[in-house]
Amino acid sequence: MPAQQAGIRNESRLASRLRGGDELLTYCKCRFAEVLARPVADGGYGKRAPQPRSGNTVADGDVVIAAITSCTNTSNPGVMVSAGLVAKKAVERGLSAKRWVKTSLTPGSTVVSKYLEAAGLQPYLDRLGFTVAGYCCATCVGASGPIDAELENRIGRDEVVACAVLSGNRNFEARIHPAVRAAFLASPPLVVAYAIAGRVDINFEREPLAINDDGEPVYLRDVWPTPEELSRSFEFAADPALYRxxxxxxxxxxxxxWKGIEQVTGDLYPWDERSTYIKEPPFLDESLRHSAFADILGARALAVLGNSVTTDHISPIGSIQPSLPAGVYLRNLGVEAEDFNNYGARRMNHEVMIRGTFANVRLRNLMLPGVEGSVTVHQPSGDRLPIYDAAMRYATQRVPMVVVAGEEYGTGSARDWAAKGTRLLGVRAVLASSFERIHRSNLVGMNVLPCQFLRGTTAATLRIDGTETFDITGLHDSVTPCGKVTLVVRRNDGVEEIPVTLRLDTPAEIEYVRHGGIMTYVLTQVTRPS
Known part of the structure; x- marks a missing residue:
């Protein structure tokens, strides 16, 4: 296969996840500086322009994680060979990765290692720290592992906008690492380049990657592979024998x-109450098998959120923080923090996942302006609590809950636990300006009602701040697809009634809700006498 057909092109491109949206960037220096200084209320970080770097200080824009990862990107031999060639040429010119950058290489297949070794490129990647950490999902799903503890402390203390650059599929806020506030998706060769530069606020065209030991500036163009170099090395990656x-x-x-792993047998899985990884799920418990077609009265807002809340905000997949409810739960079971793993690994334990719902360290609950993290205000006490603790208090008090949000609620990965966790917290409905398609469907499947504000009406225009109580009326058994129900907002200074659309879009979805969710519906179908 010709190198050009394999996706090798002599150019550099970068996609970013900065507050304010996604953008395809050739160079991100100006963009990063602009978003860094933009006020928080306008989607920025509200900081001054980057300060000069000196000594051991960590600065805004510093890259702390550089990872060649993802089953998707690493399945392209062209970009992997290109990364190896950038590493080779950089090492030959006396360059190395910056000491504060955690580097890793996690291909999706062992064949990647075979052709990189055959081409003589893996040793150069090793020299820059891109040794193979495993053949698996890693940084892309938040399994980045720890960064240097002192570095992380400095990032937190100085509120640094630390960055990650990865060749993954996902860069949702706080997914990559809790200390990372801006994550950039890049091709594998650019990941190598940013590891050497150590910062994202660099103009690769005008500024050198680094100064080598001889005092010579080395630019990206000096280490970028030529078409001839790519073609020669690609011959190794195109060898069918390696793939066979x-x-x-x-x-x-x-x-x-593999054969040494103990396996259970039998028709029914023997649940082990001592397990902290796998527990019998509660989704078919009697308490969760009731129709949602009953008016919601006197509900409280568990959270009031803004626009573009992702499923990673709702149900993080990354590391478990010891101070948050999921970490406290595991510690109480005798699990040490170093063995917490991450939410993705413990997704078969609903006790962990429910405590992890809305536990993203970058979640911004508008009930607490200027505060980030999994916190809310319990009403009417005014107590500031972790969202999980507030939900459990409302449940004890038999107070129904809703979540209020803006546009594009549930965008991002189609993560089932974003809906499952919401249901297990006891949330009856989500009121939003719009919903991401798959997450809306998942909410319906879990018997959580997606209610959409009509055009021109938002949580902001309604001045919702979380002190209100909410009724949702008209939730009767004869609803029709996308029918209207009534939201009643009660405040100390009055009552307001607003029509909203009940986003049950099909007769089938109405049936799911009538049965208490899709799992109960399926159970009813398979156990019905023939």
Whole structure:
């Protein structure tokens, strides 16, 4: 296969996740400086322009994680060979990764290692710190592992906008690492370049990647592979024998450790109450099998959120913080913080996942302006609590809950736990200006009612701040797809009634809700006498 057909192009591009949206950038220095200084209320970080770097200080824009990762990107031999060539040329010119950058390489297949070794490129990646950490999901799903503890403390103390650059599929806020506030998606060769530069606020065209030991400036163009270099190295990646060797093999026979894993047998899974990873899920418990078609009266807002709340805000997949409810739960079971793993690994334990719902460290609940994290205000006490603790208090008090949000609620990954966790917290409905398609469907499947404000009406125009109580009336068994129900907002100074659209879009979705959710509906169908 010609190198050009394999996706190798002699250009550099970068996609960013900065507050304010996504953008495809050739160079991000100006964009980063602009968003850094923009007020928080306008989607920025509200900080001064980057200050000069000196000594051991960590500065806004510093790259603390550089990861060649993702089953998608690493399945493209062209960009992987290109990364290896950038590493080779950089090492030959005396460059190295900056000491504060955590580097890693996690290909989706062992064949990547085979052709990088055959081409003689892996040793150069190793020299820059891009040693193979495993053949698995890693940074892309928040499994970045820890960064240097002292570095992380300085980032938190000085409120630094630390950055990650990764060749992954996901860069949602706080997914990559709790200390990372801006994450950039880049091609594997650019990941190598940013590891060497150590910062994102660099103009690769005009500024050198680094100064080598001989005092010579080395630019990106000096280490970027030529078409001829790419073609020569790509011949190794195009060798069919490597792929046959890997994909025709029986993994379990090649690695005897697989057969050593204890396996359970029998028709029914033997749930182990001592397990902190796998617990019997509660989704078919009697308490969760009731129709949602009953008016919601006297509800409180568990959170009032803004626009573009992602499923990672709702149900993080990354590391578990010891101070948050999920971490406290695990510590009480005798699990040490170093063994917490992450939410993705513990997703079969609903006790962890419910405590992790809305536990994103960058969540901004408008009930607490200027505050980030999984916190809310319990009403009417005014107590400031973790969202999980507030939900449990409302449940004890038999107070129904709603979540209020803006546009594009549930955008991002189609993560089922974003809906599951919402349901298990006891949230009856989500009131939003618009919903991401899949998350809306998942909410319906979990018997949480998606209610959409009509055009021109938002939580902001209604002045919702979380002190109100809410009724949603008209939730009767004869609703029709996308029918209207009434939201009643009660404040100390009066009552306001607002029509909203009940986003049950099909007769099938109405049936799911009538049965208490899709799982109960399916159970009813399979157990019905023939």
């Amino acid at each position: 060797e890997v994909y025709s093999a029986d993994i379990s026979s090649k690695n005897p450790l």
